[in-house]
Amino acid sequence: MSETxxxxxxxxxxxxxxxxxxxxxxxxxxxxxSTWGVLALTFAALAWxxxxxxxxxxxxxxxxxxxxxxxxxxxxxxxxxDAAHGTxxxxxxxxxxxxxxxxxxxxxxxxxxxxxxxxVHHAKTSSAQDPDLSLVAGFPAxxxxxxxxxxxxxxxxxxxxxxxxxxxxxxxxxxxxxxxxVQRLPQEGRRWWDxxxxxxxxxxxMLLTNGLLLAALWACGExxxxxxxxxAYVTPFPLFIRIRSMAEHxxxxxxxxxxxxxxxxxxxxxxxxxxxxxxxxxHIEHHLMASVxxxxxxxxxxxxxxxxxxxxxxxxxxxxxxxxxx
Numbered sequence: 001m002s003e004t005x006x007x008x009x010x011x012x013x014x015x016x017x018x019x020x021x022x023x024x025x026x027x028x029x030x031x032x033x034s035t036w037g038v039l040a041l042t043f044a045a046l047a048w049x050x051x052x053x054x055x056x057x058x059x060x061x062x063x064x065x066x067x068x069x070x071x072x073x074x075x076x077x078x079x080x081x082d083a084a085h086g087t088x089x090x091x092x093x094x095x096x097x098x099x100x101x102x103x104x105x106x107x108x109x110x111x112x113x114x115x116x117x118x119x120v121h122h123a124k125t126s127s128a129q130d131p132d133l134s135l136v137a138g139f140p141a142x143x144x145x146x147x148x149x150x151x152x153x154x155x156x157x158x159x160x161x162x163x164x165x166x167x168x169x170x171x172x173x174x175x176x177x178x179x180x181x182v183q184r185l186p187q188e189g190r191r192w193w194d195x196x197x198x199x200x201x202x203x204x205x206m207l208l209t210n211g212l213l214l215a216a217l218w219a220c221g222e223x224x225x226x227x228x229x230x231x232a233y234v235t236p237f238p239l240f241i242r243i244r245s246m247a248e249h250x251x252x253x254x255x256x257x258x259x260x261x262x263x264x265x266x267x268x269x270x271x272x273x274x275x276x277x278x279x280x281x282x283h284i285e286h287h288l289m290a291s292v293x294x295x296x297x298x299x300x301x302x303x304x305x306x307x308x309x310x311x312x313x314x315x316x317x318x319x320x321x322x323x324x325x326x
Contacts, residue, residue, distance in 0.1 A: 006257055008289050011303075020292050021291045023087055023088075023293050025090050027293070032103060039072045066236055074244070074274075080104040080111055083111060084111060087290075087291060087293040104205075106210060108206045110202075114178070125249070125261050126249065126255060127254065131177065131179055134180040137180075140322065140326040142324065146324040153235075153242055158242075159235055171202075172194070172198040214226045240274055240275045243275045246320070249261065249263065259309060262284045279294040279295065282301050
């Protein structure tokens with residue numbers, strides 16, 4: 001593994017660093033509010049379609065609704081990610097509490113667990129100690145192999161395994177992770193009732209926020225829409241996570257240098273809607289300086305391009321071709 005690492009102080013002046021790391025409460029608030037706003041509009045559109053369209057037309061509209069909801073579920077996860085770095089809001093309360101309850105808990109995550117886990121990923125990117133290494137292991141693969149993986153994601157196999165893993169993690173059977181590697185925890189001395197009690201204690205935030213979502217939909221006379229939220233979570237959501245993960249770190253050299261172990265990807269409106277919300281496609285920039293909030297990452301990318309440090313990024317289609325090129 002290469003031992004050289006690009007130093008941000010060699011690239012940017014102090015004034016540039018100060019300007020790039022300036023955070024904004026209103027932009028953080030808008031990111032959270034607009035994400036839930038899109039979810040609300042999508043729920044409303046599906047309710048209208050179910051009531052007014054013939055069954056065949058509703059069946060055609062449903063996959064689009066699932067994809068939009070799953071894209072916003074990924075957006076909530078990315079907002080939690082930004083809060084874990086302390087960049088979503090200026091205030092500690094905004095990053096630690098507001099983002100936890102409005103972004104992390106609804107998609108079955110917890111900020112206080114995710115933050116230390118994710119900071120190890122930044123410190124040990126692409127090394128054997130990287131906790132996210134399993135997300136991009138085995139690439140490049142063949143086209144047939146990648147197609148099988150994407151099909152398992154799309155048809156719920158990956159999502160159901162993910163839900164089972166979450167249950168076992170919250171029950172204290174498996175070590176907590178957001179990656180694919182499974183590590184069992186010691187179970188000596190535990191009694192049968194320890195498992196449900198442990199699960200309820202760890203999953204309380206998810207159960208509460210999802211219960212409130214169900215209650216809100218029920219109050220609107222559309223409780224069935226919670227089933228669409230859950231279905232999106234186990235079908236398109238894992239697919240979008242896989243594509244995003246591959247774009248960020250798959251098929252790159254094991255190096256300590258961010259410019260070589262991380263990838264920035266070009267994202268059009270379609271990619272931003274489903275796999276690259278909140279500027280997460282600017283991943284070299286994020287790893288190079290994680291203190292930069294999402295809305296300033298394009299500015300950092302422009303500076304790096306001007307200084308000849310990064311090339312024009314590939315598209316998501318080009319990344320998919322690369323990771324299936326064995």
